[in-house]
Amino acid sequence: MFPYYLRLALASFRRNPGLTALMVFAIALGISVCMITLTSYRAAAHNPAGERGKILFAASIDSWDPDEPYDDENKALAPTLLTYNDAKALYASNIPDRKVMMYKGGGILSRGDKGMEPEYVSTRMTNADFFPMFDVPFLYGGPWDAKADAGPDPVMILSKETNQKAFGGENSVGRTVRWQDREFRVIGVLDEWTPAPKYFDVSNGSFNDNEGAYVPVAWGPILEMGSHGNTNCWKTESINSFQDFMNSECVWLADWFEIRSAEKQRAFREFLDSYVTEQKARGRFPRPLNNYLYDVDGWLERNKVVDDDNKAMLLLAFAFLAVCLVNTVGLLLAKFLNAAPTAGVRRALGASRMDIFWQHLTESGIVALAGGIVGGLLGWIGVWAMRAWYARFLDNPLNFIPFDAMNFVIVVAIAVLAGIVAGLYPAWRIGRAAPASYLKVQ
Amino acid sequence: MQVTDIRPILSALTRNRAGAILVALQIAITLAIIVNAIYLTQQRVSKVGRPSGIDDQNIFSFTVEGFEKDFDFVNMVREDMALLRQMPGVIDAAPIHQVPLSGSGSSSGYYSLPDKKGKDSPAAYYRTDEHGVTALGTKLSEGTTFDPSTVEWKAKEEQGQPPSAIVSAGFAEALFPGEKNLVGKNFYDAQSKPIRIVGVIEHMHGSWVGWDKVDRLMLIPRVSEYTRYIVRTQPGELDRVMKETESALRKRDPNRVVGKLQKMSDDRQRSYSGDMMLAFTLTVVTGLVVIFSSLGIFGLATFNVNNRTRQIGTRRAVGARKIDIVQYFLAENWVVTTIGVLLGCGLALAAGYWLSTQYQLPRLDLYYLVGGVLGLWALGQLAAWQPALRAAKVSPAMATRNI
Numbered sequence: 001m002f003p004y005y006l007r008l009a010l011a012s013f014r015r016n017p018g019l020t021a022l023m024v025f026a027i028a029l030g031i032s033v034c035m036i037t038l039t040s041y042r043a044a045a046h047n048p049a050g051e052r053g054k055i056l057f058a059a060s061i062d063s064w065d066p067d068e069p070y071d072d073e074n075k076a077l078a079p080t081l082l083t084y085n086d087a088k089a090l091y092a093s094n095i096p097d098r099k100v101m102m103y104k105g106g107g108i109l110s111r112g113d114k115g116m117e118p119e120y121v122s123t124r125m126t127n128a129d130f131f132p133m134f135d136v137p138f139l140y141g142g143p144w145d146a147k148a149d150a151g152p153d154p155v156m157i158l159s160k161e162t163n164q165k166a167f168g169g170e171n172s173v174g175r176t177v178r179w180q181d182r183e184f185r186v187i188g189v190l191d192e193w194t195p196a197p198k199y200f201d202v203s204n205g206s207f208n209d210n211e212g213a214y215v216p217v218a219w220g221p222i223l224e225m226g227s228h229g230n231t232n233c234w235k236t237e238s239i240n241s242f243q244d245f246m247n248s249e250c251v252w253l254a255d256w257f258e259i260r261s262a263e264k265q266r267a268f269r270e271f272l273d274s275y276v277t278e279q280k281a282r283g284r285f286p287r288p289l290n291n292y293l294y295d296v297d298g299w300l301e302r303n304k305v306v307d308d309d310n311k312a313m314l315l316l317a318f319a320f321l322a323v324c325l326v327n328t329v330g331l332l333l334a335k336f337l338n339a340a341p342t343a344g345v346r347r348a349l350g351a352s353r354m355d356i357f358w359q360h361l362t363e364s365g366i367v368a369l370a371g372g373i374v375g376g377l378l379g380w381i382g383v384w385a386m387r388a389w390y391a392r393f394l395d396n397p398l399n400f401i402p403f404d405a406m407n408f409v410i411v412v413a414i415a416v417l418a419g420i421v422a423g424l425y426p427a428w429r430i431g432r433a434a435p436a437s438y439l440k441v442q
Numbered sequence: 443m444q445v446t447d448i449r450p451i452l453s454a455l456t457r458n459r460a461g462a463i464l465v466a467l468q469i470a471i472t473l474a475i476i477v478n479a480i481y482l483t484q485q486r487v488s489k490v491g492r493p494s495g496i497d498d499q500n501i502f503s504f505t506v507e508g509f510e511k512d513f514d515f516v517n518m519v520r521e522d523m524a525l526l527r528q529m530p531g532v533i534d535a536a537p538i539h540q541v542p543l544s545g546s547g548s549s550s551g552y553y554s555l556p557d558k559k560g561k562d563s564p565a566a567y568y569r570t571d572e573h574g575v576t577a578l579g580t581k582l583s584e585g586t587t588f589d590p591s592t593v594e595w596k597a598k599e600e601q602g603q604p605p606s607a608i609v610s611a612g613f614a615e616a617l618f619p620g621e622k623n624l625v626g627k628n629f630y631d632a633q634s635k636p637i638r639i640v641g642v643i644e645h646m647h648g649s650w651v652g653w654d655k656v657d658r659l660m661l662i663p664r665v666s667e668y669t670r671y672i673v674r675t676q677p678g679e680l681d682r683v684m685k686e687t688e689s690a691l692r693k694r695d696p697n698r699v700v701g702k703l704q705k706m707s708d709d710r711q712r713s714y715s716g717d718m719m720l721a722f723t724l725t726v727v728t729g730l731v732v733i734f735s736s737l738g739i740f741g742l743a744t745f746n747v748n749n750r751t752r753q754i755g756t757r758r759a760v761g762a763r764k765i766d767i768v769q770y771f772l773a774e775n776w777v778v779t780t781i782g783v784l785l786g787c788g789l790a791l792a793a794g795y796w797l798s799t800q801y802q803l804p805r806l807d808l809y810y811l812v813g814g815v816l817g818l819w820a821l822g823q824l825a826a827w828q829p830a831l832r833a834a835k836v837s838p839a840m841a842t843r844n845i
Contacts, residue, residue, distance in 0.1 A: 022737070029730055037723070108507055108699055118699050120507060236632040309720050312797060316479060319793075320727050323471045327738045330464040334745045386719070393712040429460065 001355070005362040012363055016335060020367065023331050027371025027415055028378055030324030035379025035411040036386065037310075037317040040401050044206065044306040048195035049134070053296030056133065057257045057265070058200075059090055060294065060302070061276055063249060065234040066286035078290045079232065080203060080303060081251035089275060090255045091127075095268045098133050098258035102126035102217055104201060104229035107180040109166065109213065116166045121212035122228060123179070124201075125220050131157075133258050134200055139163075141173035141188035144216065152218035156184040162212040163189045180223050184215065196402070197305050199296055200256060203230045206305045227252040249284075257293075269293055321414075325422045328371075332364055333426040340433055347435035360427035361420065368419015372412035379411060451774045458746060462778050465742045469782025469818055472735040474789035477814040478797060479724040481806055486721040490714045495610075495646035495657075496542055497579025498706045500533075502684055503541045503672045505701035506691065515597045518695065519665060523573070525694055526671070529686065531679035536577035537669040539569040540649055542659075544709040547649025554617040556634040563616035565609070566648035566659040569669070574661045575608065577674050578646070583611060585625035585641030588663040596666040603631050604664050608641040610648075612657030651713045672706075680705065735818075736825040743775055743829035754833055755840025764834040771830035772823055779822035783815050790814065 013020040047053045062070070062078035063086060069075035082090070091101040105125045110118035130136070131143035140163075144155045156177065163172055163186075172186045197206035219225070224242040233250040259265045272291045279285050294302055336343075343356050351359075380403075387401050455462045508518060519537050526535035540547040547566045554560035568574065572588040587608065594604055614624050621627075628636040648659040675683045684703050691700050711718075747754070754767055794806030 026734060026737075029734075033723075033727055033730070120505070120699055120701060307716075308800075309716055311800070312482070313720060313723055315797075316475065316724065316727060319471060319475050320731055323468055323475065323731050323734055326464055326468040326471065327734050330461060330468070330738055330741060333460055333464070334741060337745075389719075390715065393708045393715065425460065 009363040028375035030321035031375025032378035036382040062290035084246040087253040096257035098129040106228040124211040125217040137191040139191040152216040157188040157214040336430040344435040357431035364423025372415025466782035470786035473786030501706040534576040536573035583644040593663040739825035743826040758838035759841040775826035
């Protein structure tokens with residue numbers, strides 16, 4: 001019967017092209033606004049770690065001010081970064097399967113042979129486990145090993161972009177660069193890698209670019225290099241040297257752990273509590289025991305990567321879609337009732353109520369599908385315009401507002417579903433109409 | 443309108459219940475959307491448009507870093523500044539360790555009395571020299587800029603505070619509410635070290651535009667490692683000066699890295715981009731939703747008129763005037779709109795309340811609701827106007843005809 005209903009629907013569209021266009025347009029506008037807001041919402045709510053996000057954990061312990069919580073709005077939350085000594089102590093645990101201790105540094109990168117324009121590169125100070133833990137893809141070479149962490153060896157891994165600037169993109173493994181006034185040996189070059197949001201470090205913006213180089217974190221104290229990202233302090237301490245800074249209550253590092261079994265995860269939580277309790281005995285950690293082990297989803301939520309504006313806009317977009325749909329229900333009802341005499345004739349000739357119902361539901365389904373596709377395309381144009389606007393002052397709008405084909409599929413599906421829901425009542429109503437009354441008037 | 447007019451309207455409405463309910467529902471959601479959207483938009487627009495107190499359209503900033511082992515930081519900054527300040531089109535230039543409106547900055551807590559006593563307030567601070575005030579284009583309401591001899595030039599970054607500061611009026615007001623003649627007064631850092639106020643900036647915004655204390659800040663007389671440069675130009679000269687700056691600096695000393703030149707107007711736009719995007723989206727959606735609601739009302743009225751030509755003809759035949767017919771349809775529309783608006787008030791308040799609790803957005807102002815209700819009533823009457831006039835043109839003869 002379906003092809004017949006399709007033919008009937010097309011005939012009906014031809015009868016009222018203006019009204020049909022209006023319905024398609026209403027759905028299309030509602031859907032396009034949804035698509036635009038959905039795109040930035042989904043980009044922010046995206047978990048780039050996928051399944052592995054469930055076994056990767058960031059530790060957060062409350063080393064903050066006894067008089068004032070770290071977060072005024074939720075007093076039980078702990079700082080998102082760690083002090084140097086805490087980061088080191090947690091890193092020393094043998095419970096996790098893999099672990100990193102890291103922060104964002106930076107320095108001027110140059111070549112001894114003057115083969116490049118010296119340039120500042122932001123640099124991730126980290127450990128060997130960073131690369132397998134966060135699934136970092138390599139173009140040339142590979143990560144350093146635990147021995148290089150301990151040394152620390154003067155080894156460096158370059159991002160694809162930095163390698164392009166320093167060596168014109170060729171395989172630079174084994175070459176040397178100057179960084180922080182020392183020679184470093186390139187042992188690896190990364191392939192394109194832009195997890196968005198940058199979940200392992202959201203402290204300087206969730207969609208910031210990755211660092212241009214990677215160096216063993218043990219170089220930090222040797223080079224006396226503090227964080228080039230965020231450093232937060234609460235305590236009045238006299239800090240006269242880098243050593244003082246490392247021993248201070250300032251937080252500036254992050255620890256991540258890969259812990260695969262539930263049993264080990266429990267053990268590690270216990271370890272966090274016992275560590276803090278032990279430190280309390282020494283007069284540190286004056287606040288209540290607020291320890292957290294966040295998996296990737298929990299971490300993104302803790303850091304409010306999806307911000308309130310994102311949620312409010314999504315809510316608004318769907319409220320707008322609701323108005324468009326209510327409008328469409330009204331238009332469909334008017335259109336169907338207008339054509340009621342035709343339905344009356346069909347009923348009189350033997351079509352059942354169900355036949356009439358399905359025929360009209362098919363018609364609204366087609367309107368919705370057309371509206372969804374047009375709306376998806378309009379939405380695509382909107383996303384494109386939004387990116388063009390952001391591109392004027394953001395380096396990487398693509399991370400922030402990606403072109404995601406999935407969004408298109410989602411909104412078209414929403415449109416069809418919504419269109420069918422919208423068509424239910426008018427189709428039922430027209431199916432219920434008694435044929436005799438229409439035949440009489442004609 | 444007479445009260446008796448309502449009864450036939452209500453009974454007619456029950457005949458096309460579904461249509462009337464749909465339009466009322468649409469009006470309800472529309473009211474909830476537009477009231478909240480206009481309220482939010484209005485707040486964001488005034489936030490984006492507020493003055494920063496800085497000449498932000500004519501300033502650019504950048505970093506300069508030496509990379510040779512034994513480069514002389516203090517000398518580099520002094521010579522760069524001498525060069526920049528004499529460039530044609532430049533009003534003034536200064537080293538400053540963080541750029542206001544950029545989103546990155548430093549802040550600390552301060553007190554009006556020693557030992558963390560008295561009033562306390564956080565403030566963003568900016569390490570700069572005696573040219574900072576003019577290079578930012580801010581106005582002093584009191585006092586003067588730093589005495590050049592009090593500016594501390596340090597190669598390495600140091601903890602602790604210089605003993606003097608130029609504070610913003612917002613910060614001064616937080617520490618010393620209501621007081622005038624602040625120059626010469628001391629306030630204290632967490633270590634109870636006194637800091638003397640040498641000048642007060644009339645109004646200025648700091649680094650984080652989303653912070654409710656964005657106007658609490660101070661300039662402190664120190665220049666140390668990892669500074670940035672800001673350059674303020676004559677109006678219209680920004681692009682030209684930017685073009686010449688990089689090569690002039692490189693020419694003076696090629697052994698350092700000049701970072702990307704950044705317009706402060708771009709920093710400002712980036713900092714407010716979320717607000718601008720939200721305001722824009724809300725405005726577009728509000729416009730669309732109003733159009734759709736009008737179409738819905740128009741559609742229902744037209745449908746009703748078409749369906750009742752015979753009834754209208756009969757009324758006309760038994761003596762109803764044209765104006766009665768118009769009034770009848772407008773009144774019918776008014777009833778539907780009113781039902782929708784009443785429903786919408788509840789919905790709008792619920793949505794506003796939910797937004798304010800869930801997302802720390804301010805509570806909906808009731809004036810907006812009143813405005814929205816009046817607006818939708820007017821919109822409803824306007825949208826029904828044309829169908830009502832068409833109804834009035836139905837001839838009394840229709841009463842005798844079949845459709």
